[in-house]
Amino acid sequence: MLLYLLPRFDNPMTRPITDRCSFPSTLWRAIRVVGIDPAAVLHKAGLPGSVHLDPATSLSxxxxxxxWKAINALADEPCIALKIIRAGDTTGQQPGFLAGLYAANFRDAISRLLHFKSMVTSEKIWTKEEQGRWSMGRDWPFATEREPSLSIDLAFAYMVELGRRGTGQRVRPVRVQYARDRGRDDALESYYGCRIDFGAGCDSITFANEDxxxxxxxxxxxxxxxVTHSVLGAFAKLAGDDTVIDRVxxxxxxxxxxGRPEAAxxxxxxxxxxxxxxxxxxxxxxxxxxxxxEARRExxxxxxQNPSFDIDAITTMLGYESxxxxxxxxKQWEGVSPGEWRLRRGMDRGI
Structure with missing residues (x-):
């Protein structure tokens, strides 16, 4: 029987699913640590280079x-997902992952991790439990293409990593299914500790109930x-408990x-x-x-506040012609020039 995940600790008022996703700042930091420049990622993805500076930025x-496709292309190496997870040990893991480490058991931890994740993306998580096994996958109601392989790899690997760190044992999935064809996935298969079934009907990961x-x-x-109260509060804000003005x-x-954003x-x-x-x-x-x-001022x-951006770059990022x-x-906003504003805060770069 297929079930869509219903959080056990959510507000009873169910929010409608909207096409809105957020990319956590912890992931941007981890990506930088593995040698990939966030600005280069956004450029390749066709997005403004400043998106990574604001984790609350809403994405379709x-x-x-x-x-995710841009990160994978710039990495140009197999199993970059595993490097990103390891980088989180120095840059900080995602809040849902950290909260899960204090859960009662692996099942409880997974439930919390998936719930926190679903609060900031438009994914629809499904679970299935039968014959002593528990499986999980996700659908994307607003997707027009298949979920990128790196996004899937990271989601499944995070679950495995959470189980191993929480239990202190080498927890292994009993089955991993990928809809994509086999590529350079040997290291990932070795990490899971089980064979990956490629060309499957959907992407899913399965664990034994006893684990x-x-x-x-x-x-x-x-x-x-x-931790849960704190994370829920922060994620609820990112998930869209905002006004139309905030969204605009x-x-x-x-x-x-x-360029200047037009109303249409x-x-x-x-x-x-x-x-x-x-x-x-x-x-x-x-x-x-x-x-x-207001948006341009903010x-x-x-x-x-980021000294790596000069005035010309900022001018372009804000959509001004000159x-x-x-x-x-x-000067109308703050009463001083950008250079004076930086100078007063000890961030002068000779502008």
Missing amino acids: TSQYFAI LDIPFSGYSPEFLEI KSAMKRTMGA AIASELGMSERTLQRRITSEASTYRALLI RGLELL STSFYRAF
Whole structure:
């Protein structure tokens, strides 16, 4: 029997699934550690180079997939997923993974990890339990193509890694199925400890029930409650408990690098007509022009805090036609030039 995962500790008000994904900052840091520049990834994915600076940036499923495909292409090596997981030991693991380490057993840890993950992506997780085995996979309601192989590899490997670290044993899946054809996957197969079935009807991973019931040595009910509450709060904010104004500004920040974001384009990205967008903005006592000014100001201040970006680069990322236009706008926002703003904060680079 196939079941779609229903979280045991979620708000009883079920949110509708929308085409919105987030890419965690912990993953961006891990990707940098393995030698891949986030800005290069975003460039190859056709996205603004500043997306990795704001983990709250909302992405569509197609944009989310494009990032994973770009990482895989730039890595150009097999099993990059395993390197990313190991890099997390120095850059910080994802919150859901850390919370899972304090769960009661492997089954509880997986449930929490999958729930936290589903809060920030539009994936729909399914599980199946029969004949002493538990299987998991996921569908993407808004996808127009197959999920990238690296995204799948990392999701399954994280589950295996969570089980091994939590139990202190070499937990192995009893079966891994990939819809893709076999490639350079020997190291990944060795990591799982079982043969991978390629060319399957879907992507799934299966564990024996007896392994799921192995208790975690670090189980701490008190700490788990604290961590879970904290992670749920942070993920709920990323998952979309925001206003239309927040969503519009997020979309503006994501697209402004290609030029001044037009209302029709933003409306389309948010899945509504331009007329509906304008009405929703008005209902929240604002205007499109005011939101664009706010979005540019917020993004501009974020970018200026990164000394690796010069004024010309920031001008482009904010969608201004010239640095003169950016200087003029910034002085209206802050009363000083971008260079003076940085100088006062000890970030002057001779601008």
